[in-house]
Amino acid sequence: MIKGNRQIQLLFYSFLFLCGVSAQPISVTVHVDKPGPAISPSMWGIFFEDINMAADGGLYAELIKNRSFEFNSPLMGWTEHRTAAGDGTILVLNQSAENANNPRFIRLTHFSDNPYGLSNEGFRGMGIKAGETYHFSVWGRPVWSDSAIPGTEAALALRLELRTPDGQVIGTGRLVLNQPPGGWERDTVSFTATATAPKAQLYIFIEGRGSIDLDMFSLFPQHTWNQRPGGLRADLVQLLADMHPGFIRFPGGCIVEGRDLSNRYQWKKTIGRIEDRTVMINRWNTEFAHRLTPDYFQSFGLGFFEYFQLAEDIGAEPLPILNCGMACQFNTAEVVPLGDLDPYIQDALDLIEFANGDQTTKWGALRTALGHPAPFHLKMMGVGNEQWGPQYIERLRIFSAAIKTRYPEIRLVNSVGPDPSGERFDFLNDTLRALHADILDEHYYRKPDWFLQNAARYDHYDRNGPTIFAGEYAAQSDKTVSPTNRNTWECALAEAAFMTGLERNADVVRMASYAPLFAHVDGWQWTPDLIWFDNLHAYGTPDYYVQKLFANNRGSTVIPITHMDQPLTGQDSLYASACIDNATSEIIIKLVNSSSYSKDIILRLDGVRGLPPTAKFTVLTATRPEATNSLDSPMAVSPVNSTIYCKGKTIAQNIGASTFCVIRIKI
Numbered sequence: 001m002i003k004g005n006r007q008i009q010l011l012f013y014s015f016l017f018l019c020g021v022s023a024q025p026i027s028v029t030v031h032v033d034k035p036g037p038a039i040s041p042s043m044w045g046i047f048f049e050d051i052n053m054a055a056d057g058g059l060y061a062e063l064i065k066n067r068s069f070e071f072n073s074p075l076m077g078w079t080e081h082r083t084a085a086g087d088g089t090i091l092v093l094n095q096s097a098e099n100a101n102n103p104r105f106i107r108l109t110h111f112s113d114n115p116y117g118l119s120n121e122g123f124r125g126m127g128i129k130a131g132e133t134y135h136f137s138v139w140g141r142p143v144w145s146d147s148a149i150p151g152t153e154a155a156l157a158l159r160l161e162l163r164t165p166d167g168q169v170i171g172t173g174r175l176v177l178n179q180p181p182g183g184w185e186r187d188t189v190s191f192t193a194t195a196t197a198p199k200a201q202l203y204i205f206i207e208g209r210g211s212i213d214l215d216m217f218s219l220f221p222q223h224t225w226n227q228r229p230g231g232l233r234a235d236l237v238q239l240l241a242d243m244h245p246g247f248i249r250f251p252g253g254c255i256v257e258g259r260d261l262s263n264r265y266q267w268k269k270t271i272g273r274i275e276d277r278t279v280m281i282n283r284w285n286t287e288f289a290h291r292l293t294p295d296y297f298q299s300f301g302l303g304f305f306e307y308f309q310l311a312e313d314i315g316a317e318p319l320p321i322l323n324c325g326m327a328c329q330f331n332t333a334e335v336v337p338l339g340d341l342d343p344y345i346q347d348a349l350d351l352i353e354f355a356n357g358d359q360t361t362k363w364g365a366l367r368t369a370l371g372h373p374a375p376f377h378l379k380m381m382g383v384g385n386e387q388w389g390p391q392y393i394e395r396l397r398i399f400s401a402a403i404k405t406r407y408p409e410i411r412l413v414n415s416v417g418p419d420p421s422g423e424r425f426d427f428l429n430d431t432l433r434a435l436h437a438d439i440l441d442e443h444y445y446r447k448p449d450w451f452l453q454n455a456a457r458y459d460h461y462d463r464n465g466p467t468i469f470a471g472e473y474a475a476q477s478d479k480t481v482s483p484t485n486r487n488t489w490e491c492a493l494a495e496a497a498f499m500t501g502l503e504r505n506a507d508v509v510r511m512a513s514y515a516p517l518f519a520h521v522d523g524w525q526w527t528p529d530l531i532w533f534d535n536l537h538a539y540g541t542p543d544y545y546v547q548k549l550f551a552n553n554r555g556s557t558v559i560p561i562t563h564m565d566q567p568l569t570g571q572d573s574l575y576a577s578a579c580i581d582n583a584t585s586e587i588i589i590k591l592v593n594s595s596s597y598s599k600d601i602i603l604r605l606d607g608v609r610g611l612p613p614t615a616k617f618t619v620l621t622a623t624r625p626e627a628t629n630s631l632d633s634p635m636a637v638s639p640v641n642s643t644i645y646c647k648g649k650t651i652a653q654n655i656g657a658s659t660f661c662v663i664r665i666k667i
């Protein structure tokens, strides 16, 4: 019925618009006196996955790629430099018996007086900033030498040069290797860059004649997030912190599942000394033939301890997702026999102890030893990523029983598969509801129209069933996984319209996150993505500003907002939600006009004595549906703030074509 009316209204307004006749203002009522459900503090969050070089080459600020020679091709990313044939040699050694986690290292031998060494290309180059201090470190073990480094006791040194692609040297350092032959030692040196370059490389020359074993090369900027040594890229974390996300889901995504089980994410291998974290191929390395990324591996420098720390830093609830004994069903679909699930379940139990256990527990003690005696206050955990079928239910039952027996307070996130409808979805939705699941994780990568048409999706969901986590969604300008997908304004606006429906149903939908989060402009596999970056800069897409506006205007209690007594779910191409923010005593109204003509709206607030003279008005819009942001125009589509006027209990406001706006009124 509504749909029929909507089409007639649309035709009518289009007709008026074409005739140049302005339509009557649309009357919208905000029922301040009818407060609805509370909005979860963790309603709007973020989804992190190491896809598109989001971790190594992205958030994790390490500049050296393949620092420990553990990629499948041990010297990938490295280039040897010599003047003449006999100047020196590089040998790749493997000592898996002594060091199973990090078996390879190189032996660099220098025979002549010519410069000899190697360079590292970084992750599509290294982003270097003028005036920034860089900390270089390496594990070294001298083998022999027959020279002396002038002015020192040492026989060998490493000369470091940061060079631009055209050969300009923009930073130099010198590391004198003082240690006697035989033992491994970590040496460090810091130096300052003299110029900015987006794609520099690090050259390392050996000084003196001799031979040295080298491993775990590292180069970090001084200015990481919170100035943590070996930490995260500050500009990228800042973009996350600015969203004030309610939760952060990590570490994915399909990366949790792995292409096969051996390639699954195992959190215990990602904590402790970085030298002991075993490098593994990233599953996105070979996922798409059209976007092969042969140099994509996981160093796990950003591991589970760092994820928890990041969550704490940005005030987000941690939401780890663990493998449930199933590899990616789009790939091998390997499963662990039901009788062999114990180690997987133990990983889940131990993770809860790692996050929350006190120092008398094994894993709580480890967290303390890593520098965090206080608990991370883990409250929820995902079991499986995007699994489906009876094989998932069988494994989930065993997992859930074990976790709930030991930790009944932990709420579990369960998958309802990769699609928001269809046979796989229906089976899981029905089964998991019958099993009284806590939280269902729904995913939708769909065209903008789907988002517009589904703004009322949750209006009729069971209020007493599991709550919903809209765990992965993004409007696709083209087909899902098509490399031509763009973060267009049309997509972002459709997401905003849909999100008004999530907010209106905040009793059912308790969490939501756009996916994927990050993409390196030279190293991506999947598009669209919320935040794009190169080695020096980053920008938020129009979708990012939609997410940010929702998260920064979360409010605490839903209030109805209606047109002709109906929630605005697309009538006249209008979508709306409203809430009260108890902390600031403000009414927050979110309105989306998805049509290509502006609308005059009369907003009436019922249940208030009166309104202040003005309200805050934030507008996000673009003149073309295909508008996007970019490194050159990072703020082309971004919010603009202004003031609007109230009269009595009403606000008369023109809402521009193709616009998402937020109104905040103090009451």
Ligand code: AHR
Pocket (backbone or CB within 6 Å): 049, 051, 252, 253, 254, 255, 385, 386, 418, 472, 515, 516, 526
């Ligand atoms: O967000 C990209 C991928 O989409 C995720 O890894 C997966 O869960 C989904 O299929």
